[in-house]
Amino acid sequence: MRILLLALLVCCADGAEVAIFKGFTLIGNGAPLRDAGMIVTDGRITWVGPAAKMKIPPGGTARDLTGKFVMPGMINLHGHVSIASGLVQDAKGFYTRDGLARNLALYARFGITSVAALGTDQPLVYQIRGEQLAGRPGVARIFTAGRGFTGEGGYPSTIAGMEGVPLEASTPQAAAAAVDELATHHPDLVKIWVDDHGGKLPKISIEISTAIIQAAHRHGLKVVAHIFYLQDAKQLAAAGIDGFAHSVRDRPVDDELIRLMKQHGTWQMAATLSREASLFAYAVPSRVLDDPFFADTVMPDVLAAVKSPAYQQKIAADPDLDRYPEYLQTAQRNLKRLADAGVRYGFGTDSGPPARFAGYFEHWEAQLMVEAGLTPAQVIAAATRSAAEFLGAKDLGSLEEGKWADFVVLRTNPMADIRNTRSIEQVYIAGNPVR
Numbered sequence: 189m190r191i192l193l194l195a196l197l198v199c200c201a202d203g204a205e206v207a208i209f210k211g212f213t214l215i216g217n218g219a220p221l222r223d224a225g226m227i228v229t230d231g232r233i234t235w236v237g238p239a240a241k242m243k244i245p246p247g248g249t250a251r252d253l254t255g256k257f258v259m260p261g262m263i264n265l266h267g268h269v270s271i272a273s274g275l276v277q278d279a280k281g282f283y284t285r286d287g288l289a290r291n292l293a294l295y296a297r298f299g300i301t302s303v304a305a306l307g308t309d310q311p312l313v314y315q316i317r318g319e320q321l322a323g324r325p326g327v328a329r330i331f332t333a334g335r336g337f338t339g340e341g342g343y344p345s346t347i348a349g350m351e352g353v354p355l356e357a358s359t360p361q362a363a364a365a366a367v368d369e370l371a372t373h374h375p376d377l378v379k380i381w382v383d384d385h386g387g388k389l390p391k392i393s394i395e396i397s398t399a400i401i402q403a404a405h406r407h408g409l410k411v412v413a414h415i416f417y418l419q420d421a422k423q424l425a426a427a428g429i430d431g432f433a434h435s436v437r438d439r440p441v442d443d444e445l446i447r448l449m450k451q452h453g454t455w456q457m458a459a460t461l462s463r464e465a466s467l468f469a470y471a472v473p474s475r476v477l478d479d480p481f482f483a484d485t486v487m488p489d490v491l492a493a494v495k496s497p498a499y500q501q502k503i504a505a506d507p508d509l510d511r512y513p514e515y516l517q518t519a520q521r522n523l524k525r526l527a528d529a530g531v532r533y534g535f536g537t538d539s540g541p542p543a544r545f546a547g548y549f550e551h552w553e554a555q556l557m558v559e560a561g562l563t564p565a566q567v568i569a570a571a572t573r574s575a576a577e578f579l580g581a582k583d584l585g586s587l588e589e590g591k592w593a594d595f596v597v598l599r600t601n602p603m604a605d606i607r608n609t610r611s612i613e614q615v616y617i618a619g620n621p622v623r
Contacts, residue, residue, distance in 0.1 A: 205228050207593075207619055210239040211254035213601070215584050216572050220603060224258070225250065228593040231324045231618035251432030256613065257601050259568060260586055261594035263303025263552055263575035266433045266458035266536025268308045269330065274490045275499075275542045283310040291546060292327035296622045298485065298547030299321040299596040299615050302575075302584060304536070306412065307336020307431055308378035309354055309422040314373050324618035329594075331413070331579055334370050335380030337363065337400055337513040339392035350559055355379060357392065360399035367403035367567070377577060378404040379433070381414040386508065394420075398427040407422040410578075412457055415603065418445065419465035425449050431457030432579065433536065437464070446529045457578050458536025459523045461556035464516035470494055470543065471503040481610050485547035494543060520560035527562060534578050535571035554606050564606040 225239035500606035576585025
């Protein structure tokens with residue numbers, strides 16, 4: 189693919205690199221546009237519209253994508269990078285430049301051209317992000333919340349491989365001071381974990397969470413929260429939280445939460461349905477594990493381990509296993525109700541930890557969102573234009589003049605069947621081919 193693309197590049201007199209595409213159906217800029225054309229100059233879109241109106245630069249030849257479908261790259265608003273190796277988690281030990289490069293390349297190969305890492309990053313992330321912002325990345329763009337916040341001894345600070353990763357806030361004053369320090373690094377978001385892990389761990393108080401929200405807002409930073417319970421969601425929305433990084437899963441959302449979310453502009457920025465499904469999917473031989481698209485995201489030894497009877501027995505022994513399908517169904521119903529009520533929503537998976545496989549999970553998430561009752565068009569918008577809007581990434585999320593050329597070439601139409609997002613032929617980030 190790379191050789192073919194290079195043959196279609198045009199070097200202008202000013203040294204600019206130009207790539208030209210025509211004949212495809214454009215998805216994600218509103219109504220699908222058949223027989224579209226696009227010109228990309230130095231990684232940015234300089235023209236897009238009907239191919240019949242495209243003026244090809246002198247000496248240029250357009251790559252013919254007749255019969256293909258082109259959509260913006262997907263944006264995962266809830267992921268984690270370089271915190272696991274195989275089925276082992278170590279958010280400090282595995283956090284390396286090579287690990288980040290591999291993870292971001294994996295996301296990119298599967299059409300996820302940007303990922304927001306929520307709360308498990310080390311200082312190296314700011315250097316990597318700076319390098320990307322200064323150039324034209326060939327892997328997924330990273331957005332970061334730096335280190336997230338929890339209470340003293342709170343989830344997930346006691347989980348294996350997460351020790352010392354979250355900032356454990358003991359008082360509102362200490363939390364606000366920690367936000368002030370975090371803000372010096374200019375994170376893209378601030379993350380709070382608000383969860384007692386099924387009643388097993390202390391949960392951060394609403395007073396401390398409110399102090400974090402207020403301090404972050406003074407710095408112009410959005411705050412997102414890991415949640416589980418409806419009551420926590422209500423308190424956080426009333427306190428001005430900007431987004432929920434998971435669905436409410438203990439009970440159906442109600443009119444009060446909807447009112448609070450709309451009043452305060454709180455997004456359901458990620459539903460993480462694939463995360464919920466993964467909690468029980470591996471307990472039995474699963475169609476997911478036999479999906480060739482899934483196998484392409486996983487190292488053969490890891491795939492063999494996940495498919496082994498011993499691993500299935502380990503998952504099946506979870507005392508809460510019977511509850512997980514209900515949590516998924518509640519999350520799906522809640523996403524649908526919020527969407528129907530006009531609450532803004534984005535797209536995210538919580539991929540990156542062990543057995544939450546980056547690449548596959550984002551496409552599985554899209555499928556589960558459609559199964560929840562959303563249309564393919566709604567899901568594509570959530571994963572592209574809306575996700576970029578939540579991040580404030582004005583030059584991402586759609587294929588328009590002046591924006592970065594982050595896009596995916598598909599063999600089949602995702603508007604007809606959302607599973608067609610998996611029919612990936614080529615991925616581009618800033619005009620660079622990455623698959």
